[in-house]
Amino acid sequence: MELQTLTYLVVGASFALYIGIAIWARAGSTSDFYVAGGGVHPVTNGMATAADWMSAASFISMAGLIANMGYGGGLFLMGWTGGYVILAMWLAPYLRKFGKFTVPQFIGDRFYSKSASTVAVICLLIASITYVIGQMTGVGVAFSRFLGVSNETGIYLGMGIVFAYAVFGGMKGITYTQVAQYIVLISAYTIPAVFISLNLTGNFLPQLGLGANLVGTDVSLLDRLNQVVTDLGFAEYTTSVPGSKLNMFVYTVSLMIGTAGLPHVIIRFFTVPKVADARYSAGWALVFIAILYTTAPAVAAMAKYNLHATVNSAITTNGDLYAEESSLKYDERPDWMSRWEKTGLLKWEDKNGDGRIQYYNDKTKSADVLAKAEQAGWKGSELTVNADIMVMANPEIALLPNWVIALVAAGGVAAALSTAAGLLLAISSAVSHDLVKNVFAPNMSDKNELMVGKIAMAGAIVLAGWLGLNPPGFAAGTVALAFGIAASTLFPVIMMGIFSKKMNKEGAIAGMLAGLAVTLFYVFAHKGIFFIKGTEFVDLIGGPNSFFGITPEAFGAIGAVVNFIVAFAVDKVTKEPPEHIQHLVEEVRIPRGAKAVDGAH
Amino acid sequence: MENNAAGYWKATLSLLTKIMIVWFLVSYGAGILFADVLNTIHLGGYPLGFWFAQQGSIYVFIALIFFYAKKMGEIDRKFDVHEE
Numbered sequence: 001m002e003l004q005t006l007t008y009l010v011v012g013a014s015f016a017l018y019i020g021i022a023i024w025a026r027a028g029s030t031s032d033f034y035v036a037g038g039g040v041h042p043v044t045n046g047m048a049t050a051a052d053w054m055s056a057a058s059f060i061s062m063a064g065l066i067a068n069m070g071y072g073g074g075l076f077l078m079g080w081t082g083g084y085v086i087l088a089m090w091l092a093p094y095l096r097k098f099g100k101f102t103v104p105q106f107i108g109d110r111f112y113s114k115s116a117s118t119v120a121v122i123c124l125l126i127a128s129i130t131y132v133i134g135q136m137t138g139v140g141v142a143f144s145r146f147l148g149v150s151n152e153t154g155i156y157l158g159m160g161i162v163f164a165y166a167v168f169g170g171m172k173g174i175t176y177t178q179v180a181q182y183i184v185l186i187s188a189y190t191i192p193a194v195f196i197s198l199n200l201t202g203n204f205l206p207q208l209g210l211g212a213n214l215v216g217t218d219v220s221l222l223d224r225l226n227q228v229v230t231d232l233g234f235a236e237y238t239t240s241v242p243g244s245k246l247n248m249f250v251y252t253v254s255l256m257i258g259t260a261g262l263p264h265v266i267i268r269f270f271t272v273p274k275v276a277d278a279r280y281s282a283g284w285a286l287v288f289i290a291i292l293y294t295t296a297p298a299v300a301a302m303a304k305y306n307l308h309a310t311v312n313s314a315i316t317t318n319g320d321l322y323a324e325e326s327s328l329k330y331d332e333r334p335d336w337m338s339r340w341e342k343t344g345l346l347k348w349e350d351k352n353g354d355g356r357i358q359y360y361n362d363k364t365k366s367a368d369v370l371a372k373a374e375q376a377g378w379k380g381s382e383l384t385v386n387a388d389i390m391v392m393a394n395p396e397i398a399l400l401p402n403w404v405i406a407l408v409a410a411g412g413v414a415a416a417l418s419t420a421a422g423l424l425l426a427i428s429s430a431v432s433h434d435l436v437k438n439v440f441a442p443n444m445s446d447k448n449e450l451m452v453g454k455i456a457m458a459g460a461i462v463l464a465g466w467l468g469l470n471p472p473g474f475a476a477g478t479v480a481l482a483f484g485i486a487a488s489t490l491f492p493v494i495m496m497g498i499f500s501k502k503m504n505k506e507g508a509i510a511g512m513l514a515g516l517a518v519t520l521f522y523v524f525a526h527k528g529i530f531f532i533k534g535t536e537f538v539d540l541i542g543g544p545n546s547f548f549g550i551t552p553e554a555f556g557a558i559g560a561v562v563n564f565i566v567a568f569a570v571d572k573v574t575k576e577p578p579e580h581i582q583h584l585v586e587e588v589r590i591p592r593g594a595k596a597v598d599g600a601h
Numbered sequence: 602m603e604n605n606a607a608g609y610w611k612a613t614l615s616l617l618t619k620i621m622i623v624w625f626l627v628s629y630g631a632g633i634l635f636a637d638v639l640n641t642i643h644l645g646g647y648p649l650g651f652w653f654a655q656q657g658s659i660y661v662f663i664a665l666i667f668f669y670a671k672k673m674g675e676i677d678r679k680f681d682v683h684e685e
Binding site: 066071073074075077078081082084085088089090093207208210211212213220221222223238239245248249252274275276279280282283286287290293294297586589590591592593594 | 606609610613617620621624628629632633634636637640644645646647648650651652654655656658659660662663665666667669670673674677681682683684685
């Protein structure tokens with residue numbers, strides 16, 4: 001069967017499945033809509049959380065990022081998994097015990113203040129909306145690259161599918177579609193990885209293959225890769241660090257606490273029946289996430305090796321990389337290369353006019369490499385590779401049948417849709433429950449609130465779709481900003497709400513505002529005020545990364561420290577929280593008496 | 602069976618502290634700060650620091666969460682605050 005037809009069939013079948021689930025899992029009450037009725041099994045919730053968590057970026061881009069960064073790419077792997085340890089032990093069980101529908105509701109009740117909950121809603125909306133823009137553009141990218149439709153068509157299709165199960169099913173519909181989406185995306189990710197690992201190392205587990213010897217040699221994959229990339233002028237794979245070790249450290253902290261503070265992840269833990277379930281469920285979530293996250297670094301190194309080996313035959317034969325016949329003749333390139341050239345993700349420019357492809361780091365500082373390239377008549381690297389190709393072209397590089405390529409398409413779309421839906425629920429519940437019900441219409445009936453929730457969801461989908469269609473020119477920076485804001489505002493305030501009985505509303509509000517302000521300030525200095533080009537003021541703060549070489553993406557951790565300091569300083573000079581709040585904190589700390597999650601104020 | 606809120610909270614915090622120390626050591630310690638030193642040791646074809654940064658820390662994180670969930674269950678019962 002034609003690849004295109006097969007891809008439509010597989011992706012179409014996955015959509016039919018999601019819509020089938022949507023029809024089965026309609027929400028009949030606010031409890032269904034916000035927390036899937038509160039009866040989700042911890043393992044099921046773990047799987048849904050994994051799909052919620054792993055976005056288009058995790059699926060399509062992460063391995064490519066790691067391939068480019070080498071060892072330093074570990075910051076994404078540790079940052080986006082280590083946060084679950086914090087979430088499991090510091091936040092999830094206590095918020096589950098508290099037993100309300102949303103994160104701002106906890107902040108509002110614990111800090112006995114509608115202003116606190118409103119500030120939390122604002123932080124939540126900034127974090128979730130910036131995050132969802134990335135997902136909607138991801139939906140467009142996944143559709144256009146795999147299905148050959150335009151970005152716009154892809155986004156409209158994605159909006160339609162999410163509408164079907166998120167508006168009518170709320171959290172209930174989202175939970176069960178996420179389980180299905182997890183299964184689709186994890187098989188799509190691991191099947192090609194297993195075959196690539198088998199081809200290269202003879203080891204069918206990519207996690208072991210990455211540490212194994214290349215087939216038929218006694219040289220390990222990583223040693224050989226190190227040697228090849230340094231010979232071609234790139235940084236050594238297993239030691240290259242982004243910026244400095246300090247930046248890597250702070251970046252990892254930001255991703256970890258950002259993970260723990262992201263509302264769309266936290267609310268997933270409101271769907272399990274008991275406090276003990278929330279603890280185990282975080283463990284299961286991490287198991288399901290780890291299947292992809294431990295495979296990704298193997299995919300990264302192996303795809304990088306394969307790419308180099310494809311264009312330079314001396315890599316597998318251990319010959320002279322700079323010999324003329326080592327470089328691949330453009331006319332003899334494999335099919336997958338010509339296929340991806342059409343998408344623009346792979347570009348070749350014959351700089352020295354020899355009809356062969358030379359791929360190396362022409363900006364290297366190694367005089368040795370430059371001299372060899374010069375001598376061989378190389379006039380600059382001729383191949384431009386978009387990192388996303390490391391995952392997307394994998395099945396073709398490993399010569400897998402067409403149905404695997406089609407499955408990878410369905411997996412990419414599933415990853416984008418599942419995260420978008422989770423974010424949309426966090427956005428719509430903050431609007432319907434924390435703004436409309438809490439601030440404007442406290443006496444609204446359950447039935448009306450459910451209606452408002454559905455309308456808010458529909459509105460959020462339209463807004464997200466519009467932003468996806470007209471990305472504000474900063475789509476790439478948005479996910480980092482979402483983590484920065486979750487890390488610097490929501491995470492510290494929730495933590496202090498649980499672990500400090502004496503923290504008062506003045507401290508909490510001042511802390512959140514200070515964390516938000518300092519993070520936005522640093523990010524805007526680098527990327528422009530509200531990301532508007534030309535409004536960068538990076539010179540005012542002493543040049544790029546002027547704060548100890550910390551990049552704006554990594555700044556959330558610094559924002560969190562500012563939040564804590566300001567909160568405790570303000571707390572010291574203002575009056576203690578009332579007696580009943582201190583009792584509330586004591587209640588939240590013990591599991592006994594946990595009831596079903598509800599929305600009562 | 603003991604029954605006091607302060608004791609329960611103290612036991613909880615002490616468990617969290619122990620787990621966070623391990624959490625820190627495998628990721629920030631072995632994966633970042635001491636990665637260069639550990640890279641001189643090999644685990645199969647993996648330099649050890651690289652392995653911790655891209656594989657090992659994640660496995661330890663999973664173990665830590667399940668260990669935590671189990672231990673917390675025991676502490677809950679010891680102080681009689683578990684769910685029925």
